[in-house]
Amino acid sequence: MNINGIKVLVTRPAHQSEHLCQLIAEKGGQAIRLPVIEIVGIDDKSALLECRKQSFDIAIFISTNAVEKTLPTLQNHLPPQVIAVGKRTAQTLKAWGLTALCPPPPFNSETLLKMPQMQAVTGKKIVIFRGEGGRELLAETLRKRGATVNYVQVYRRVQPPTPAWIANTKIDIIIVTSQEGLRNLFAMLEGQSWLRHTPLVVMSTRIRAEAERFGVDAPIFVASAASDEGLLGAVLQANA
Numbered sequence: 001m002n003i004n005g006i007k008v009l010v011t012r013p014a015h016q017s018e019h020l021c022q023l024i025a026e027k028g029g030q031a032i033r034l035p036v037i038e039i040v041g042i043d044d045k046s047a048l049l050e051c052r053k054q055s056f057d058i059a060i061f062i063s064t065n066a067v068e069k070t071l072p073t074l075q076n077h078l079p080p081q082v083i084a085v086g087k088r089t090a091q092t093l094k095a096w097g098l099t100a101l102c103p104p105p106p107f108n109s110e111t112l113l114k115m116p117q118m119q120a121v122t123g124k125k126i127v128i129f130r131g132e133g134g135r136e137l138l139a140e141t142l143r144k145r146g147a148t149v150n151y152v153q154v155y156r157r158v159q160p161p162t163p164a165w166i167a168n169t170k171i172d173i174i175i176v177t178s179q180e181g182l183r184n185l186f187a188m189l190e191g192q193s194w195l196r197h198t199p200l201v202v203m204s205t206r207i208r209a210e211a212e213r214f215g216v217d218a219p220i221f222v223a224s225a226a227s228d229e230g231l232l233g234a235v236l237q238a239n240a
Contacts, residue, residue: 003239004028009174009198011036011181016064019088020175020228024235034166036176036184037157039065039131045073047152051127052077056150058117060138061085061100062130064092069154070129071096085112087227105225108204109138122146132156133180162188173238175231177203179210186214201234 006029010017014035021031042048048070056079061067067089075096084090084100086107093100103111112118125148128139132153139149157180166189174195176182182202189195200220202208208220221238223230 001236001240002028003235006030006172006235006239007032007170008235009034009171011174011176011185013037013039013065015039020231023228023232027232027236029235032169032171034163034185035160036181036188037178038160039155040158041069041155042132042153048073048154051152054127055079055125056127057081057124058083058121058126060112060126060128061089061093062128062134064089065131065155066129067092067096070152071098081117083112083115083117085109105227106204106223106230107226109135113138113141118142119145124148126150127152129154159184159187167192171198173199173201173235175201175235176207176211177231179207182207182210182214199238201231201238203231 008024008029009032010021011034012020014033017033017035021033024031051074058081059078060083061070062085078098082093082098082100084093084102087102090100090102101115101117103115121142123146126142127150129152139151142149171194176185186195196214196216197218199218200211200216201223202211202220203223203226205222208222211220219238221234223234
């Protein structure tokens, strides 16, 4: 199935969108890049540096951003067992020379918590590398199972300025991959009614529910997996 001529708004951060845009182009679509989140490093790296002095049993990376912002400092100070929440995060770790376990699709905290390695964790020390904010499910559940869990925040997300060209661009499908990205999109395009009437492809049912609260009345399609391939599949479904 091709999507010839279909204009797809890709809202991922600029450095994370290229592979998805290539997949869209291979199917004949036109990817329109509008980053709604910019990733910046944390000024205070004391928590990250403190990890050099500690010993952990398991390190968990929430995203590719977490890998890129952590490994320049800790590449040689990680425990033997490393887990990536998503496939692209595991691939990024591999590019750094590290082998990581990864949960099955749809690549989220829920499926990670079902992994055998996450069951008998009583007494284990676990470090989770992530950005500022985010869900607490992973740490809360692991603590209930008896683990000691430390979060280390290695980046933060900011809302970029709105480019003037977007007001005059016809969009057929919008891709949003996080709740924060959805909120930023509506803030950046405030007052543009087409936003609520354009089919939306999202990464999870949580984002779909948030979009419905924003008043989106166009069809909303949830990716079958939290990956570029899953998002492309939902785009094809939206255009069927």
